[in-house]
Amino acid sequence: MRGGCRVKSFNTTNLICHLKNRHPDLHKQLQEKNAANISQQAKTKAAAAGSPIQQVLDKTKKFAKDSAKARSITDKVMEMIALDDQPFSVVEDQGFRRLIEHIEPRYNLPSRRYFSDVSLPALYEVVATHIHKLLDNVTDISFTTDIWSSDVSQMSILSLTAQWINENFEMKRAVLHAHEFAGSHTGVAIAGAFDCMFARWKIKKDNVHVVLRDNARNMQKAMEECGVKSLGCMAHTLQLAVHDGVLSQRSISDCLAIGRKIVGHFRHSQLATSRLRDIQQELGIKTMMLQQDVATRWNSTFLMMKSLLDQKRALGVYGADHEMPVCLSAHQWGLIENMTTLLAPFEQLTKEISSHQATTADVIPSVVALKRLLSKTADTDSGVRTAKHTLLEAVNERFGSAFSEPLYYLATILDPRYKDRYFDTVTKQAAVKTLQQQVDKMTHSDSATETPDTEEPQEKMIRTSDEGGKSLLDMHDEILEENSTMEQQAGLTSHISVQVHGYLSEPLIPRNESPLQYWKSNMSRFPALAKAARKYLSAPCTSVDSERLFSAASHIVDEKRNRIQCEKAEMLLFVKKNLPLVMK
Incomplete structure (x- = not known):
């Protein structure tokens, strides 16, 4: 019954086999009983797992390092x-570790080395992969570039x-590189760095529409060596x-020198600042600090003059009771006031072209309006007539080549806010002809469009009547009004393509509307x-995007992190600027 006479045969296996062979009914009952016991054990275990005690135990159990x-x-x-x-050392700070421990006690916070050597490169690759996908099939990309040197490290x-426009006519931007650039900043070296950056992102030079750069000679040389089109910021x-036309004038530079001394007096003396604040409160003037200018930013000089004018009464009261290093005469105060009026349109223009919406299409209309205003x-010209004339000459000299640059006038004519209304006769004919050629080229047309000789309309006469209080917006209105009248008289040639003729013959859209939205709505009419x-509308008119990038770089490479490796700084900059694209 138990499996024989030997002790080693006394086991349950032999007994179960005996039941199965000799007593099948009893064997069936035994199987049912065993199945019921197993089910009961599973239920007991599940109930124990869901008990409050087990839940508490589970909450104290640390997550596995590789858990989701x-x-x-x-x-x-x-x-x-x-x-x-934030520095990588934030993960070692006591307050941050206590916060993480409170939020999720089961989480083991890795070391700073793990975040810098493992997490950051992994996140960089995720973001870079997303940017690669965004750039797929983009045929025309515009770029900005600049060189930045850290004040706290040898970097x-x-x-x-x-910057590019996608198929839905949405402007897209991405930071591709903040590349370490050691050695001499020669044009050849910069060109070599550009070749490496383009190769890293698999960007063909044929797909480079234009690169916006500063006006330094080494940058111009680099773009020529690299074989890509470029424009100055x-x-x-x-x-x-502004510097050539105004700030270099002797009488104006003397006023600015006195203004800097006055501002410096309050910047370097806490007692003087406190006294000036008390005077401002007594006079009911807005409490504010005087603006210090920066030599490389003309608009900071404009803001300094404006802040001095705003605090003229307070400074007068302060000078009557306390000693000041220098004082402005009545004539100099009047000169500063007229200078701020003269430079106000330049400040307005600087803000407009520094916005994300500004493109190369804004350059010619802005320059035309500016020149008309200065003429x-x-x-308020008293004391600044010479400076105003010199400023007009400087604008003509610095921006004269813009009217013969196809990248500028094609962008302008393709902007439905401007079209060809800001061109003279020669530029208008060149722009229309070049636009037709570009359209034919981009649509793979074999037929060449010829523009016949036409009767030239009369040149626009610039009015020079004595009018004050005019702004850039008023100049835009005058120019569009005159061109509208001229176009009705002269008419458009009927020998250009139907699309170009139809587009140019339609009214302009308001300046506050989006040209990209216009093209999104009308691309079926003018494909x-x-x-x-x-x-052509993908190109910005300044290199402000690169300068904003360097503002972020100065927060990463600061005095607390002046030994950070450039590779790590580049990855942090890349992730900071592009991660919002992934999060969206």
Whole structure:
């Protein structure tokens, strides 16, 4: 019964086999009983797992390092470090560790080395893969570039930011590189760095529409060596024009020197600042600090003069009771006031071209409006007539080549806010002819369009009546009104393509409306022109995007992190600027 006479045969297996062979009914009952016991054990175990005691035990059990929850929290901590310019050492700070422990006790916070050597490169690859997908099938990309040198470390960075218009006529931007640039900043060296950056992102030079750069000779040489089209930053050119035309004038530079001494007196004396604040409160003037200017930013000089004028009464009261290093005479105060009026349109223009919406299409209309405004006489010209004339000459000299540059006038004519209304006769004919050629080329047309000789309309006469209080917006209105009248008289030639003729013959859209929205709504009517607009309206008119990138770089490479490796700084910059694209 138990399996034989030997002791080693006394086991349950032999007994079960005996039941199965000799007593099948009893064997069946035994199987049912065993199945019931197993089911009961499973229920008991499940009930124990769901008990409050077991739940408490589970909450105290640490996550595995490779668990999905732990990886998710680590990724979010890395994103916070990149987006908020936090040092890697933040994960070792007591307050941060206590916060994480309170939020999720089961999470083991990795070391700073793990975040810098593992998490950051992983996040960089995720973002870079997303940017690669965005750039797929983009045929025309515009770029900005600049070189930045850190004040706290021996580090130089060459930037490369991209801007393009997608098929839905949405402007897209991405930072591609903040590349370490050691050695001499020669044109050949910069060109070599550009070749490496383009190769890294698999960008063909045929797909490079234009690169916006500063006006330094080494940058111009680099773009020529690299074999890509480039344009100077309009903001930098405006800086040079204002400096040549106004800030270099002796009487004005003397006023500015006195203004800097006055501002410096309050900047370097806490007692003087406190006394000035008390005077401001007594006079009911807004409490504010005087603005210090920066030599490389002309608009900071404008803001300094404006702040001095705003605090003229307070400064007068302060000078009557307290000693000041220098004082402005009545004539100099009047000169500063007229200078701020003269430079106000330049300040307005600088803000407009520094916005994300500004493109190369804004350059010619802005320059035309600016030149017209400077050619008019005004009541506030007293003491600044010579400076105003010199400023007009500087604008003509610095921006004269813009009217013969196809990248500028094609962008302008493809902007439905401007079209050809800001061109003289020669530029208008060249723009229409070149636009037709570009449309034919982009649509693979074999037929060449010829523009016959036509009767030239009369040149526009610039009015120089004595009018004050005019602004750039008023100049735009005058120009469009005159061109509208001329166009009705002269008419458009009927020998150009139907699309170009139909587009140019329609009224302009208001200046506050989006040209991209116009093309999105009208690309079915003008498909060839819409394709050209995607190319030429993608270019910014300044390199402000690169300068904004360097503002972020100064927060990453600061005095607390002056030993950070350039490779790590580049990855942090890349993630900070591009991560919002992934999060969206």
